[in-house]
Amino acid sequence: MPLVTTKEMFKKAYEGGYAIGAFNVNNMEIVQGITRAAKKLEAPVILQCSSGARKYASHDYLVAMVKAAADETGLPIALHLDHGPDFETCKSCIDGGFTSVMIDGSSLPYEENIALTKKVVEYAHAHGVVVEGELGTLAGVEDDVAVEAENASYTRPEEVYDFATRTGVDSLAIAIGTSHGAYKFKPGQKPQLRFDILEEVAKQLPEFPIVLHGASSVNQEHIKMINEFGGSMPDAIGIPEDMLRQAAAMAVCKVNVDSDIRIAMTAALRKHLSENPTHFDPRQYLTPARNLIEEVVAHKIDKVFGSTGHAFD
Numbered sequence: 001m002p003l004v005t006t007k008e009m010f011k012k013a014y015e016g017g018y019a020i021g022a023f024n025v026n027n028m029e030i031v032q033g034i035t036r037a038a039k040k041l042e043a044p045v046i047l048q049c050s051s052g053a054r055k056y057a058s059h060d061y062l063v064a065m066v067k068a069a070a071d072e073t074g075l076p077i078a079l080h081l082d083h084g085p086d087f088e089t090c091k092s093c094i095d096g097g098f099t100s101v102m103i104d105g106s107s108l109p110y111e112e113n114i115a116l117t118k119k120v121v122e123y124a125h126a127h128g129v130v131v132e133g134e135l136g137t138l139a140g141v142e143d144d145v146a147v148e149a150e151n152a153s154y155t156r157p158e159e160v161y162d163f164a165t166r167t168g169v170d171s172l173a174i175a176i177g178t179s180h181g182a183y184k185f186k187p188g189q190k191p192q193l194r195f196d197i198l199e200e201v202a203k204q205l206p207e208f209p210i211v212l213h214g215a216s217s218v219n220q221e222h223i224k225m226i227n228e229f230g231g232s233m234p235d236a237i238g239i240p241e242d243m244l245r246q247a248a249a250m251a252v253c254k255v256n257v258d259s260d261i262r263i264a265m266t267a268a269l270r271k272h273l274s275e276n277p278t279h280f281d282p283r284q285y286l287t288p289a290r291n292l293i294e295e296v297v298a299h300k301i302d303k304v305f306g307s308t309g310h311a312f313d
Helices: 007-016 028-041 051-057 059-073 087-095 110-126 157-167 195-204 220-228 241-249 259-275 282-305
Strands: 020-024 045-050 077-084 100-103 130-135 140-142 145-147 171-174 210-212 252-257
Touching: 007 020, 007 252, 020 028, 020 077, 020 282, 028 045, 028 059, 028 259, 028 282, 045 051, 045 059, 051 059, 051 077, 059 077, 077 087, 087 100, 087 110, 100 110, 110 130, 110 157, 130 157, 157 171, 157 195, 171 195, 195 210, 195 241, 241 252, 241 282, 252 259, 252 282, 259 282
Parallel strands: 020 045, 020 252, 045 077, 077 100, 100 130, 130 171, 171 210, 210 252
Antiparallel strands: 140 145
């Protein structure tokens, strides 16, 4: 099956009260683990690449792997650029086979964000590609994105209609209390999503697809596994899954997941190599890593996002 855009995916997700998982990919095993889970559950899926992933694996390898996954599974799969930093990066992805791009102008002054986002939208739409914009700034670190907590800001609902109308974006990432990376909150700090902001955004933009970044919930069992087998990862508190389910039942149509995949892969690798120190064949230790990624993604799709069985609606 050829790669698809997110336009029909999001329309169905909004109407059905579920969200599509958007999983970051960096190599073949991650692509396979994610798409095997999606195939097993017959779920639509978005595979996304950051600028860092494109530097690491190269653009052409990533596109080829995602296209191979779409052909093998027969699933509707969108290939998305996560946190495009500038017009040139977005243009390169649009010209190079991506079906969706994000332009992240959230750190810019409002009018500059609008101007940059509109420029990307005009080019993307002329080439049949959809665009995600962002309003509000998430704290945390993920690849090339780094924002100090004091510089984070919630999305202002009174700006979303103006932003969406003037830019022509197809979806909008908002900041309602999530953050990038595994270490989202200080010890004792209770995670809380601002559903009041999400509700007001939905009123301002009815039936418009909203995106949550920084929504990994970080499985404590995987962190424990890393620590038991030679790691030094402190406990992390992620977004509670019931909050993500509530967001998916509202206006959120896309939920980004990256840290959970990285932690699962690292946990499986550490466990295998600790228990089998003489193994040196990558297939021996990457197979359990791929299997645990599949397990984590299947849980997200089925128990958190609610997209099981919606691939061919």
